[in-house]
Amino acid sequence: MKNRLRVLRAEAGLSQGDLAGLLGVSRQTINAVETDKYDPSLPLAMRLSKIFGVPIDAIFLDDWIPPERPHG
Amino acid sequence: MAEPGNRRRLVRAAIGAVVGLVLGFGAGQVGLFDWLEGLPGEDIASTTVAGILLMLGLFAMVAASSRTLYRRMAENYREGDPLDGSVLRYLRASGVVLLLSAVLLLAPPLAVRYGLTGDAAIAVAAGMAALLAFQTWLNLRIMRTSDELSRAAMAEASVASFWLLQLGLFGWAALARLGLVAEVSMWTLMTISTAIYLVVSIVSALRRRMFA
DSSP, X not given: OOBOHHHHHHHTTOOHHHHHHHHTSOHHHHHHHHTTSXXXXXXXXXXXXXXXXXXXXXXXOOOOOOOOOOOO | OOOHHHHHHHHHHHHHHHHHHXXXXXXXHTTHHHHHHTSOHHHHHHHHHHHHHHHHHHHHHHHTTOHHHHHHHXXXXXXXXXXXXXXXXXXXXXXXXXXXXXXXXXXXHHHHHTTOOTHHHHHHHHHHHHHHHHHHHXXXXXXXXXXXXXXHHXXXXXXXXXXXXXXXXXXXXXXXXXXXSOOOOHHHHHHHHHHHHHHHHHHHHHHTTXXX
């Protein structure tokens, strides 16, 4: 999934290793998320959201639009 | 003009080719290929897979032997990034698992080649059982202590291997049942399953840029 993690991390002045250390995951995990090679688990996505102080959908970009529900 | 990253990969590939040439030439000189010729095809295949596991295991152990070396070998490792000790521990444990796999794969054909029977064969089997128990414990420990990316890659490799092996096994078994192909031995099946898991797990790790 496309995401703004690299941008947010750079704005926060964190290296991949720094962020990995804060989250308790490997640097490879951060690298894989940033390069769209891995979609993180929900708990990890929520921790990212807390670290950068933004909602999850400000980090992960999803262009899916829900279909209109029929009105009864 | 090649990018710096690609140039570095090309240089490493060239070094690997030269090292491979020297090792291959050395193996020929000490008579390894003549020795292999005396083995049945399935044992040559399992010995080859064991050789690959051995090389990968040694490479992992060397890469994990020092922080400086790991930083130099890992791609995309930015200056100043702290090096998480768990990365080296994971790499070292993976190296041990690979080396144990190589030993376990080499032991039966070597025992047969050197004519070990009776009590000697039982001793080999007992040694293998002990190594297998240790390797299983180590694998579980790696799985428990890994982070979610490593676990996802392992799960993906396991699922893909199972699917490929199930498909291949069913196809071959059906053809063998119809008398169209020969039956294969348990050792051949084991060698094929090890080779498939090896290839699939490397592809899975590469897809997720785990070597970056």
